[in-house]
Amino acid sequence: MTSSDTPARFLENPYVLDLFAGPGGLDVAAHVLDVRSLGIEWDGDACETRYAAGLQTWHADVSAVRRDRFHELPKGLNVLAGGPPCQTYSVAGNGAGRKALDKVEKLIRALVNGADEEAIDKQLEKLGGDSRTALVLEPLRYAIKALGCPNRDGRPFDVIVLEQVPAVKALWKVYKDALEEGLPGDDGKKVRYEVAEVKTLHTEAYGVPQTRRRTILIARLAEHGTPPLPAPTHHVYNPHKPKRGGPEDAQAVAQAKAVQIALPIAGTVRSLQPWVSMGEVLKATKQQPEGRESSFEIVSNYGSGGDPKKRGVRTDRQPSFTVTGKVSRNAVRHADGITPHKPDRLLIREAGILQTFPPNYPWSGGDRSQQVGNAVPPLFGMHVLAAALALPLPPEERLRENWPKADDEERATLRKEGCGASDGCGPNCPRPEDQSSPSTSSASSRPRTGASAKRSVK
Structure with missing residues (x-):
């Protein structure tokens, strides 16, 4: 069974950088597809689950990594994926993102026209309100940052995969226009992508036993051709x-x-x-x-x-x-x-x-209900990644097999790589007080980008 008609494989060694990675939904999908992944996640509880599951993880702020540590990312990362926190855009959220759509759209256009990071940050400050609204820009900022990064020799991401609540469809369409027009390369040339139709998909149409809608953007470098959307396998409920x-x-x-x-x-x-x-x-x-x-x-x-x-x-x-x-x-x-x-x-x-x-996925840390609810359904993620990377889709029964959980030694190694210490957090990790329960954290705290933050219907 395949999710779409797949052409010849165009990436020999796909390696996914998963922004706002949560407890690992997209990473589980990548694992079943035999694709490597590295997740960046703010929330400590979600990171505990990821370490227990043996997933490569940076416990960090996505924005801070872009600003200060982008050059430290592995060179082989060639697939950019992300599902920015959706609560300010969701109908169930506070609505700040929906109200700021037109302003965020202007910032997207400014980015592709070559505005520098400091200028964009100043404009974001003027937005006021919930700063999580701005995180929808991070995937684009990562894609542009890659073009000027010496550690990558200016190599762009070959594939970009984004997902969000339907309310962000308008922004994904602006993303589509920007990617097709071309991102500003370090040599002054435009780096162009081919983008599939931006569409809202129903997860139950891909075998997920749950009604959930997600708006998807899939892009490939123009040299790789236009990607397909994943073809449905089941009826919509x-x-x-x-x-x-x-x-x-x-x-x-x-x-x-x-x-x-x-x-x-x-x-x-x-x-x-x-x-x-x-x-x-x-x-x-x-x-x-x-x-x-x-x-x-x-x-x-x-x-x-x-x-x-x-x-x-x-x-x-x-x-x-x-x-x-x-x-x-x-x-x-x-x-x-x-x-x-x-x-x-x-x-x-x-x-x-x-x-x-x-069934035996090692949910760990606190607020596990929130972790589960925030995750991308791995089966849906498999369909999306398989379409984006032109890979055959494995039988969904693979997701019902026992998950290879990490032992204590492997966990310690993953934690050291992700936090800087084998038994705790290091200086690059978000501060513990900023990751406290949403009900007790200060309104002025840095908004969480992970499991304890995304409180909307996804």
Whole structure:
């Protein structure tokens, strides 16, 4: 099975630099594709998970690395990926990013016209409000920085892969125009990219047992040709019918799925599979906790249609709601809609499985619910990276295999590389007080770019 028609491989040794890497969703996808990756992550809890999972990590501020340590990045990095924090752009967030879209668009154009870093930083200061809004510029700033970096001999990234909430689609289109027009090279010449159509994709259309929308940008250096978007493999779930799954309509839910009650996907040629339900994937992984064998329904912590006063309900015969940082608050009930299930909340392991992480993925550190909710679903990441890099897509069952967790010695080595010390944080790590819980941190603290920050629906 492949996610798209893949031409001949054009990168012999792809090596991904994953900005805002979180607990490792895209890195897990890269691992299954046999692609190396290095993640930069601000949040210490997410880094603990990454070290436990054996993932190469820099515990650092993405902006600080660009300013002060870009020359220290490995020379072989040739794929730039990133999902900047989305809370200021999300409907569930504070809206600062949405209000500043036009200003951020002007800054993108200034960057590609050769504005220097200090000038851009001064303009960003004038934006005021939530400084996380500006982090959407970091991937572009990294792409431009690579062109003038002596350590890279001015070599650009061959591939750029970005993902964000649908509200950022307008900015990704500006990115697309800028990349196709060309970035300012160190020798004065423009470095041009070919960019796929900027499109909002549904993760359940790629086998993820969860309804989640992400807007994707995939770009390749012009010499590599125009990249495709990942082709869907499953139908998109219809959220309007059925809505409930109690005893009286459980059969109707099953019948509806049998006839693929789903929204059509434009341009689809191949035969699509039905969307995947929560119950199916939990059974397939053989990781159901005791008591979860019987049918259940989940009451979302978030409201339907953006209204927090309403609470949607999904049954185990349907895909999950978007897994967010508050997933552990979702009530789990029996199919009668009244009796609490046992366990009556999703376990972290279950939430990770709904995100398509391996069942034994070593979630570590604190705020694990937030870590799970912030991650890119690895199965979706596999489809996107495979399309971007022209790689065949492995069977999704690879994500249900046991994950090779790091032993104590390997963890210490990864921590030393990522933090500067084998048993703690070094001078390049964000300050511990800046990574405290969002509910207790000062409003003036540097906004977190990792797991403890992204509190919106992703």
